[in-house]
Amino acid sequence: MIRRKKGEVRLKDGLTAESINESLISRSRAAIFIIRDGQVEFANEATSGIFGYSPDEIVSAPAEKFLTLETAVKIFGTDTVSPRQPGECNSLELTVLHKNGEKIPVEAEVAVIDYNGSPSTLAIIHHGAERKKLDEQLKEGLEKLKKSFGTLIEALNKVVEARDPYTGGHQRRVANLARAIAVELGLPNEEVDSLSLAAMVHDIGKIAVPSEILNKPGSLSQSEWGLVKNHAQIGYDLLKDVEFPWPVANIIYQHHERLDGSGYPLGLKAGEIRREARILAVADVVEAMSSLRPYREPIGLEMALGEIEKNKSRLYDASSVEACRWLFREKGYKLNADKEDI
Template structure:
């Protein structure tokens, strides 16, 4: 009985062992099928290469190369030579040899080209790793088709290299990262490499006024994008060039600045043309101003003082230099329309009648009519016609409100009122600067732009400005 019991026990153990083995085999088969399913569904080409022969290839590899999986599997030793581009063949085979021999200097990730079955040349990026496969070392290679990315890179590289404008990237510390040929040529260097290696401190070596670089970087920190920032640079030979910079800030995920990148345009010719025009206009403007003041001796110096004050207010408010200059020119001839007003009315020592005052008020429109067809670099005629407007619409000649008035016009209006009240007039003695400041403070935000009024008061009360 005991013998039979042992036989039954042994038989049961054998059956259990066989069952476990079968289950393990089934699980392994399921696992193998699962991973094969994953690799076959992947958009990344995958191969196993062992002893120079391809042991496994997925569907994505077939799609990339244009050969069927069966064709690829039937390739002989080093079969990949069939698709490797001749120019890249030596490098790829060198890396494959290093990997097979265990060379530590092997490159695991690189790009190369293949010639697909259709004859199309494709760019490939591959990743490889050596591991055991069926008990022996093998290369597991994954590859993706990066042809479209390479084409896009080539397109933008052509734009970068052939653009007429200078293109650059620079560090916050003041070194160039990349520069195109146009920028190198613009600044008198033979190549991008020369300017990158020689210019190690942009603020000191390029900027004629290094503080402009500091102002520029402050703007970029605040705004992330700055357009048409005009600055004077030194060229390699020490001569100067005017450039307009349009630049953006590139930050990391923490918001820290990585670098600046932008475009530089040579505006030297434009700047010199404007300067010549300004010089030519300067004499004309002074002559016009003198004509007005000759007819109205009591306001002699009024336009000059208004111009000086308007320029100081605009500077205090942070207006760009070009706009400040335009305002200065407008202010120095803002009363040109008085040429159309009878001289005796301008110098009348008593109070004007309503009819006379209404005639005086036409000078703003008359000034516009005189200047409107002259091609100034700034909206001079508009500033002239608007200098008696008030932000609540109570001014003349058109009753415009604040939003419709140029900022320069609002500045000119305040400067005109302050100077007029502080100075002598034919019909009254000078009121002095304090009553003038009280007037604009009392009516700021009503008749006068509040920011302009505040800037004007700061100049006189805190910064020592005086009418001279």
């Protein structure tokens, strides 16, 4: 028996399972597996990207699980392109079976190796050029779709604000501030985009509230206030069936929820409220208090920052409050309704 140092890969003398696991093979972006007697002996993490199966699901399974018959013949025998002897290697174009049943064209390098003392087939598989092109087209399509949704959001934003001149620019100012807070908190780009878009139309439900109530000077009766509060539910109902690539409807639904359960419409508590909605709540309150309303003069930014600080962790998410205050105090952030790229 050949004794090897830990982690050493000796292609000439044969590979050991230990050396494979410890080598770059297990971290390669190409799917790499070893098959002996028609059964998978080793698979790296990248197999899940191409086949949809995790290594645990593939190892010990028969190769037919993810190889078409035609592909199996190409790899293991009976035709001239398959490798025969240890050391031989061939590049092949193959079709493999994804877990979801889809047939996927791939490119593969296949070789016969000595694996733990027995001749085995090593296959290194990556997406074929056709698949890469398809992926690029899908990506392009998704970008176009996102752009169209962005345009739709802009249009909806104008609809709400046309009916409610006092809040003209409110949604965009909130969206800009919410985005800045999210970036400050290091949220992933997808979540930042979701939040920005939802914030742009977070009061969409107000289109169902009579404009006399929205623009009424002075205080509202209990029933009028009930109608105004209903806008979170209405906003959700309006958008819940639109298949946005972002959870816009759910963020809107929760933008008046408060950590202690005192918010509406559901009275959700802390961890039940999605992160984007917790950020949106802070941005919404700060902007609303800083601006003019039909029933009052602007309260002002200082008071608004004081309000979120006072109720930090009770009503408002602490990290969002900290980030918001940091933006205004240390970074000189100014509320603005400038259009920013979404």
